[in-house]
Amino acid sequence: MKNTIKILIAAVVMICVVSCKKDSKPNYQFMPNMYEPLSYETYGEYGIFPGGQEAMLPAEGSIPRGWMPYDFENSQEGYLLAKDTLKNPIRYTKENEDAGKALYDIYCAICHGAKGDGKGPLVKREKILGVPSYNDIGRAITEGSIYHVMYYGINSMGSYASQTNEHERWQIVQYVEKLKADLEGNVHRLDIDPAMTKGVVIKEDHAPVEKGHELTEEQNNAH
Amino acid sequence: MKQVKHRNSASKILILGTVFLFTFFNPVFAQDEAAVDNAAVTETASGGDVAKGEELFKSLCAACHKRYKKAVGPALFGVADKYDRAWLYSWVKNSAAMIASGDAQAVAVYEEYNKTAMNAFPQLSNADIDNIIAYVMVPKADPPSPPLGKKTETVEAGVSTNVLLIILVLVFLMLVVALFLVNKTLRNFAEANDIELPETGSKTPIWKAFIQNQFLVMVTAIFLLLISGYFVYGYFMQVGVDQGYQPVQPIHYSHKIHAGDNKIECKYCHSSARVSKTSGIPSLNVCMNCHKSISEVADATATEEYSKEFYDGEIQKLYKAVGWDTNTQSYTGDTQPVKWVRIHNLPDFAYFNHSQHVSVAGVECQTCHGPVEEMEIMYQHAPLTMGWCVNCHRETNVKIADNKYYEKIHKELSKKYGVDQLTAAQMGGLECGKCHY
Numbered sequence: 001m002k003n004t005i006k007i008l009i010a011a012v013v014m015i016c017v018v019s020c021k022k023d024s025k026p027n028y029q030f031m032p033n034m035y036e037p038l039s040y041e042t043y044g045e046y047g048i049f050p051g052g053q054e055a056m057l058p059a060e061g062s063i064p065r066g067w068m069p070y071d072f073e074n075s076q077e078g079y080l081l082a083k084d085t086l087k088n089p090i091r092y093t094k095e096n097e098d099a100g101k102a103l104y105d106i107y108c109a110i111c112h113g114a115k116g117d118g119k120g121p122l123v124k125r126e127k128i129l130g131v132p133s134y135n136d137i138g139r140a141i142t143e144g145s146i147y148h149v150m151y152y153g154i155n156s157m158g159s160y161a162s163q164t165n166e167h168e169r170w171q172i173v174q175y176v177e178k179l180k181a182d183l184e185g186n187v188h189r190l191d192i193d194p195a196m197t198k199g200v201v202i203k204e205d206h207a208p209v210e211k212g213h214e215l216t217e218e219q220n221n222a223h
Numbered sequence: 224m225k226q227v228k229h230r231n232s233a234s235k236i237l238i239l240g241t242v243f244l245f246t247f248f249n250p251v252f253a254q255d256e257a258a259v260d261n262a263a264v265t266e267t268a269s270g271g272d273v274a275k276g277e278e279l280f281k282s283l284c285a286a287c288h289k290r291y292k293k294a295v296g297p298a299l300f301g302v303a304d305k306y307d308r309a310w311l312y313s314w315v316k317n318s319a320a321m322i323a324s325g326d327a328q329a330v331a332v333y334e335e336y337n338k339t340a341m342n343a344f345p346q347l348s349n350a351d352i353d354n355i356i357a358y359v360m361v362p363k364a365d366p367p368s369p370p371l372g373k374k375t376e377t378v379e380a381g382v383s384t385n386v387l388l389i390i391l392v393l394v395f396l397m398l399v400v401a402l403f404l405v406n407k408t409l410r411n412f413a414e415a416n417d418i419e420l421p422e423t424g425s426k427t428p429i430w431k432a433f434i435q436n437q438f439l440v441m442v443t444a445i446f447l448l449l450i451s452g453y454f455v456y457g458y459f460m461q462v463g464v465d466q467g468y469q470p471v472q473p474i475h476y477s478h479k480i481h482a483g484d485n486k487i488e489c490k491y492c493h494s495s496a497r498v499s500k501t502s503g504i505p506s507l508n509v510c511m512n513c514h515k516s517i518s519e520v521a522d523a524t525a526t527e528e529y530s531k532e533f534y535d536g537e538i539q540k541l542y543k544a545v546g547w548d549t550n551t552q553s554y555t556g557d558t559q560p561v562k563w564v565r566i567h568n569l570p571d572f573a574y575f576n577h578s579q580h581v582s583v584a585g586v587e588c589q590t591c592h593g594p595v596e597e598m599e600i601m602y603q604h605a606p607l608t609m610g611w612c613v614n615c616h617r618e619t620n621v622k623i624a625d626n627k628y629y630e631k632i633h634k635e636l637s638k639k640y641g642v643d644q645l646t647a648a649q650m651g652g653l654e655c656g657k658c659h660y
Contacts, residue, residue: 007444007451014455024470024471027463030463034571034572035570035572042500042501105488110486122513125484126281129281130280130281130282130283130288132286137345138342138345155287155339156294158509162508
């Protein structure tokens with residue numbers, strides 16, 4: 001008799017423990033010292049860092065491997081200079097265009113639209129307004145100005161330098177130029193000479209928030 | 224990790240309160256507003272076509288200008304009273320030339336807005352500009368209030384069903400009490416009239432009979448042991464599994480609004496998932512790419528659970544953290560880190576790389592993270608146990624199309640295993656050292 005009651009109580013307690021699991025708190029761990037890292041984890045909170053944050057800006061003056069300085073200033077003069085003089089260093093291949101399209105669809109199409117006509121989902125839903133079409137006469141975008149605007153942002157558009165690296169930005173430039181040509185009804189540039197498509201490798205620019213580069217290096221080797 | 228209790232209770236009470244308040248005032252407001260709207264339209268219709276102006280304004284000007292609020296450029300309401308019409312025509316068509324020629328008004332505006340150059344719009348005719356001016360000169364209308372009316376009805380419906388339930392329970396309790404009382408009085412009557420009541424339960428009680436039967440006791444003991452074993456096993460198997468973990472975040476960020484309703488790509492914000500081990504919590508500059516111009520949510524975004532005021536307050540939290548001053552439209556430099564609570568966390572002894580899965584394998588984010596685009600509050604969808612990982616590796620074919628890296632090894636391995644399509648497991652996706660080292 002006493003045994004049955006004990007067993008019953010045990011079962012009830014078990015059910016309670018299982019059902020009392022709260023979703024707003026993390027669960028128990030078997031062996032926390034194997035679960036919790038000794039090293040500082042990405043985005044972790046540790047008292048040793050200023051503000052307790054592991055995520056910090058790189059020390060002032062540090063230069064990522066393979067980084068090349070961008071010579072144009074974030075000003076109206078810099079914009080005009082880039083618009084006239086800055087040229088796209090990558091080959092206009094189909095591979096680069098496809099890579100540019102994939103990136104464009106992630107970062108740009110949400111406002112500028114899949115066709116570059118300034119009618120992306122956010123514009124259609126009237127969340128963000130006044131996005132120009134790429135064939136806007138007043139702006140008359142060039143490869144240099146496209147890159148410059150992606151690098152620094154302009155007016156309401158923010159900078160995309162933290163989300164993309166140099167090579168990726170130039171791939172997007174190629175695709176934007178294609179969209180612009182399509183909107184204007186022109187034939188877009190494509191370098192098809194197979195001998196020329198090899199051997200041109202752009203040095204990677206390490207964007208501030210990036211952590212790893214395994215993939216971008218792989219992409220580079222493919223070109 | 225810290226937890227905030229009853230985060231919503233205050234706001235809920237507030238909403239309910241306002242909802243009840245507005246039930247009575249609603250029709251009056253709605254009429255007023257309609258009157259204002261009509262007056263506004265007729266007033267400005269003489270100067271230009273408001274509808275055409277609205278279309279042009281939204282496609283060309285709204286990136287930098289708002290009607291009643293300062294954005295990158297000045298608020299445009301009242302612009303026709305401030306400047307000469309001819310001056311406005313030439314400014315819109317080519318402001319840079321005016322500044323270069325030294326026009327005093329033009330230079331003053333250019334200086335006031337930190338030398339931000341306005342784009343030239345040579346494609347606009349004077350009539351177009353008239354239409355735009357007509358649109359921006361429409362006075363501000365009061366915010367619409369009809370949705371509140373709908374809300375009250377649903378709230379009332381919910382209350383009434385609850386009340387009904389409570390009444391039913393009360394009636395049931397009263398019946399029980401009445402039965403008990405009737406039984407008692409009947410017994411009293413029986414005693415008073417000397418009627419003998421039949422005696423009950425004078426034999427051995429059922430539990431004694433049960434104990435005397437050894438076989439039954441054995442069977443019951445085994446049965447109970449099995450059941451408790453089942454629960455003990457279940458309990459220990461879920462230790463360390465955080466499936467369904469849904470912590471309270473410092474800013475109420477709704478994946479449903481961003482990824483679901485507005486269809487923003489996951490990788491727009493979590494850009495390092497393409498190239499790095501971690502998927503990356505977006506730094507606040509990424510939020511500001513859009514929220515520089517979106518300082519409040521649309522009326523349609525508000526739900527019954529979360530009001531527009533609540534969402535607007537969350538955007539204000541972002542501005543505070545990133546140090547954005549909406550009045551001057553500039554960063555103050557006074558920033559505070561946002562302490563997001565990490566949800567998906569693998570133990571230290573397991574290695575996982577996002578770029579390997581997202582970019583190389585082309586796995587959809589939703590495969591592991593579940594229907595994020597429907598989550599108002601983010602939670603852990605998958606158990607993230609080793610069995611779960613291994614199962615997916617066994618079932619998923621390696622994507623070899625257009626990937627020369629795998630061509631040779633895929634050919635040789637598929638010959639060895641005698642299959643057309645290799646799974647991740649057959650490519651070595653089950654080897655211990657792949658994830659544990």
